[in-house]
Amino acid sequence: MASTKLSRHGYDGRMSVLRCENLSKSFDGTAALDGLTLALPTSGIFAIIGPNGAGKTTLLNVVTGFLRPDEGKVFLRDVELTRLPPHRIVRAGIARTFQDLRLIGLISVLENVMLARQNQKGERLWRALARVGVRTEEQANRQRAMELLGFVGLAGDAERPAGALSYGQQKLLTLACCLATEAGILLLDEPVAGVHPEMAEKILGLLAELRNDGKLIVFIEHDIPAVKQVAERVIVMDHGKFIADGVPDDVLERPEILEAYIG
Amino acid sequence: MDYFLHILILCFIYFIAVYAVDLLAGRSGLLSIANAAFYGIGAYTSALLAVHWGWPFLLTAPASMIVAAMASLMVSLPSLRLKGDYFVIATFAFQMILFSIFNNWMDLTRGPLGVPGIPQPNIFGWKVSSNLEFSILAGGFAVFAYTVVGLIVTSPFGRVLHAIREDEVFATGCGKSTLRYKVIAFAISSALAAMAGALYAHYITYIDPTSFTVMESILVLSMVIIGGAGSMWGPLVGAVVLVTLPEALRFVGLPAAAAANLRQIIYGALLVVMMMARPQGLVGRYAIGR
Numbered sequence: 376m377a378s379t380k381l382s383r384h385g386y387d388g389r390m391s392v393l394r395c396e397n398l399s400k401s402f403d404g405t406a407a408l409d410g411l412t413l414a415l416p417t418s419g420i421f422a423i424i425g426p427n428g429a430g431k432t433t434l435l436n437v438v439t440g441f442l443r444p445d446e447g448k449v450f451l452r453d454v455e456l457t458r459l460p461p462h463r464i465v466r467a468g469i470a471r472t473f474q475d476l477r478l479i480g481l482i483s484v485l486e487n488v489m490l491a492r493q494n495q496k497g498e499r500l501w502r503a504l505a506r507v508g509v510r511t512e513e514q515a516n517r518q519r520a521m522e523l524l525g526f527v528g529l530a531g532d533a534e535r536p537a538g539a540l541s542y543g544q545q546k547l548l549t550l551a552c553c554l555a556t557e558a559g560i561l562l563l564d565e566p567v568a569g570v571h572p573e574m575a576e577k578i579l580g581l582l583a584e585l586r587n588d589g590k591l592i593v594f595i596e597h598d599i600p601a602v603k604q605v606a607e608r609v610i611v612m613d614h615g616k617f618i619a620d621g622v623p624d625d626v627l628e629r630p631e632i633l634e635a636y637i638g
Numbered sequence: 639m640d641y642f643l644h645i646l647i648l649c650f651i652y653f654i655a656v657y658a659v660d661l662l663a664g665r666s667g668l669l670s671i672a673n674a675a676f677y678g679i680g681a682y683t684s685a686l687l688a689v690h691w692g693w694p695f696l697l698t699a700p701a702s703m704i705v706a707a708m709a710s711l712m713v714s715l716p717s718l719r720l721k722g723d724y725f726v727i728a729t730f731a732f733q734m735i736l737f738s739i740f741n742n743w744m745d746l747t748r749g750p751l752g753v754p755g756i757p758q759p760n761i762f763g764w765k766v767s768s769n770l771e772f773s774i775l776a777g778g779f780a781v782f783a784y785t786v787v788g789l790i791v792t793s794p795f796g797r798v799l800h801a802i803r804e805d806e807v808f809a810t811g812c813g814k815s816t817l818r819y820k821v822i823a824f825a826i827s828s829a830l831a832a833m834a835g836a837l838y839a840h841y842i843t844y845i846d847p848t849s850f851t852v853m854e855s856i857l858v859l860s861m862v863i864i865g866g867a868g869s870m871w872g873p874l875v876g877a878v879v880l881v882t883l884p885e886a887l888r889f890v891g892l893p894a895a896a897a898a899n900l901r902q903i904i905y906g907a908l909l910v911v912m913m914m915a916r917p918q919g920l921v922g923r924y925a926i927g928r
Contacts, residue, residue, distance in 0.1 A: 441810075465813030477808035479801050481923075489794075490801055491812040497794030498814075500822055504789050513794070556813055 392417040392591060393438070393469070393560055398447035400433055400615075407433040408444065409615035417559070420582055420592045422602040422623070425612035431595045432474060434612070435562050439471045440464040451560075466493055470558035472549040474565050474595075480538025484529055484548055487537045488520035489513075491555035523551045527581060543574030550581065561585070563594040567601050579605050599627060643769035647841060649881050650776035651834050654783040656861045656873035658830035661787055663859065664867030664924060665796065666823045667803030671855040672713060672729040673831050675736035678850030679706045680832025681839035682740065682747055685756045688840070695759035695766075699779075699836040706832030707825040714824040718817055733852050740847040752846030759840050766840075776837055783830050788870060790826070799823055803924075860905060864912055866922015875920050880905070 391414035400408040407430045415421060423431050436442040438449050440461035449456045456464050470491075478487055495516065496502045497509035524530045527547040532540060537548060546566060553561050566582070567575035575598070582592055582605050596602050602609055603623045611619035611632055619626045626632060655677060662668045683702035687693040693701070717728035740747050747753065759766040759775060766775050790796050801809035802816050809816050839845045857880065865876020883904065887897045917925035 439811075441807075460815070461810045462813045462815045465811065470813075471811060473807070473811065477805050477811065479804045479808065481804060482797070482800060486797060490797055490809075490814075493813050495794045498798055500790075500795060500826075503793035503795035504786065506789070506793070509793060552812060 391415060392452055393593075394450040395434075395438065396448045396450070398434070398437055398449070399445045400430075400437055400442060401445055406430075406615040408437060408447075411447070411615070411617060413610070413617070415591060415593065418586060418589045418591050419607050420586045420594070420605050422606035422609045423593065423595045423612060424597065424599070424602060424609060425618075429612040430615040431612055432564055433615075435471060435564055435593075435595065438464075439469060439562060465556055465558065468558045469560045469562060470553040470556040471562040472546075472553060472564055472566065474568075476542070476545050476549060478537045478545055478548060478552070481536060483534050484524065484537050484540065485517065485520055485533040487548060488523055488551050488555045489516045491552040492516045492519065493556055520551075520555060523554050526554070526584075527551045528577065543570035543578075546570055546574070546578060547581075550578070554585075559589070560591045560593070563592065565596055566594050567596065567598055575601060603627060640769050643773050645881060645885055646773045647769060647776050649877050650773065650780040651837050651841070652858070652861060652877035652881055653780040653874060654834035654837070655831055655858045656865065656877050657783045657787045658827045658834065659858050659862050660867055660873050661790065661799075661830070662823055662827040664862055664869075664872070664922070665787075665791055665803060666799045666820060667806075668718070668820060668824065669726050669859075670729040670824070670827075671726060671852060671859065672733040672736070673827070673858050674850045674852065674854035675733045676706045676710065676828040676831035677835040677838070677854065677858075678736060678740055678847070679709055679828075680835030681845045681850070682753070682835075683832070684836035685753045685839040685845055686746070688757050689753060689755060694761070695757075695836075695840055696761055698840075699833060702832045702836045703829035706828040706835075710825045710828035711821065714821045718820045718824065730852065733855060737847060737851060740850055747847070750846060752844055753839075754844045756839050756843045756845065758843065772841055776841070779833060779837055783833065784870065786826070786830070791870075795819070857905075860909055862919070862922075864908060864919055866919025867925070868918075868923035869921055872919050872922040879920075 393415045395411055395413040398408050398411040399406065411434065423434065425431055433442065437444045440456065440459055440463070444457065451467050451469065454467065456467060459467070479490070496512050502509055521530060521533060524533050527550055529544060529547055529551065532544065537545065540548060550566065567578050570578070579601055582594070586592055606623050608621065609623045609626050610617055611626060619629065619632055655673065659673050662670050680702040683705045684695070684698040687698040687701055688695065713729060713732040717725055720728055741749055743749070766772050791799070798809060798814050798819050801812065801814065802819060806816050838849070861876035861880050862873060863876070864879055865874065866872030884901045887901055890897070892900060912919065
């Protein structure tokens, strides 16, 4: 794979914001991550592809604190995240979606987004009981949530139960929830998998807009056209290792990658 | 009249106990069967402070709530990392340990002999002695519990509890420290159960360990299941149904032994029917454990 210069710069010379150093993770002796090293800049869209079991989701789980690595470290700028619990990593500025859609289906679309807002006064017990400053903050959170729902095209569905949305709309809602955390880094696990092509197009368009707004987006995807459409760099994984890394038009044309992973 | 007031007082006490369980099982998805242990902690704390040190009820009740909330940390901090059935088993173990303490720590609780002579509440000179007076007091405490739970579940704090109940991974992914919320919910639930226990002790004026067995936990949980979890009316309906049911059986004219057995059969049949036909309870929003 391409060389990775760590410390403060990514392989392309841009200042790196998210760095993984020598990450390893095994399950029952099988290496899911095998000494991965990665540095990503402050903004852009990066795709991770690879066959099932390559370790893509494990990498996301380790970076976001849902799994602890056996070895290695994760840094956000110069702050080490490796041992932090997932909620602290979200607060630090890394939000994620899950491969299996995770939402609260019984509450409204709007409330799902409001839930993801950070540092809410009303989430402290005494504030919840005394209601000091909660109403004003709720109004502000509601307003911001509506802005985000407008951005993803779900403003008209704000009061519907999240469980009543279509699969593609639920994907949009998970993206809105990520954005509600105000995280600068979004890690998306298969954001367009299983959705209608028109909806996939819409989601990819939103990712491009977010990239233009300065977000760093890392997404796992099996949809190669989608990867080619929006990713500026693609990283190929297999057996817990990075086996290729570069611009999509180059990497995805390599015969060994085509042969092994695309068919 | 006194008899109906007695039923009303029991309903009020159970309202509080059921709200405590609903906050945990209905709102947060944490199925605990240790609620009788906290009910017992409240009853014993309040009774012993009143009997041995002469503390007034307005001090013993909050003290019992604080003790129960502190005791809840002993079970919540180590066991809330457990999931599903394992958590239930951990709370069952705590329930059994507490019952053993109530039953065997003779110096403190007098074991099976119980604590007699618990004074009736005296609130700023108002001696709560008649059933009418006690129903007013218990009703006030029930309104307090209703208000506390109502404020919590309609706040952003309650929204997080709801998220934990539905999908804890999603809640964590939204940046919520789910363990913290669960520990707090457990403490509030325990404190409310203790408040019910304190009221019970000062109403009956005698307590012994048989009032705080796992069967009591199951009874209160049954009230939540039958009334319905996750709603403000469910606990009220569940408590009224299961408090009045055995009383109603008295009027059928069965011998006492037969009535007791019939009561158990009806409880069991009611639970089975509810689980099959209406798992969310009579007026509830959610099915417990789903």
